[in-house]
Amino acid sequence: MVSAFIFAQVSGSGVNVDTIHNALHAIGGVKTVHFVAGPVDIIIFVETADPKSLMETVGKIRAVNGVSGTDTRIVLPV
Numbered sequence: 220m221v222s223a224f225i226f227a228q229v230s231g232s233g234v235n236v237d238t239i240h241n242a243l244h245a246i247g248g249v250k251t252v253h254f255v256a257g258p259v260d261i262i263i264f265v266e267t268a269d270p271k272s273l274m275e276t277v278g279k280i281r282a283v284n285g286v287s288g289t290d291t292r293i294v295l296p297v
Contacts, residue, residue: 220266221273222294225280227261230287242283248276278289 229239236254243252243263251264261281267273273293281289 220268221270222264222266223273224292225259225263225265225277226259226290226292227263227280227286228288229260229285234269234285239283239285246276246279246283248272249280259288260294 231238239261240252240254243249243261248265248267249263250263250266253262254260255262265276266275268274273291277289277291280286
């Protein structure tokens with residue numbers, strides 16, 4: 220299992236946050252979606268089976284209309 224926090228940027232005027240929120244939750248592996256204030260617009264927590272699945276999930280997140288970029292942080296086991 221691979222867990223990661225994905226920080227996403229939103230761009231474009233007239234972007235509907237409800238639409239983005241629903242689109243992100245529809246992606247397999249996405250567990251939580253939080254809109255936040257600051258340099259990052261959205262923090263997404265995902266869990267996938269393996270690194271390849273994580274890459275696919277990140278690609279799907281980047282394809283959501285209104286998401287302009289991502290920054291992925293893989294959770295390390297302690």
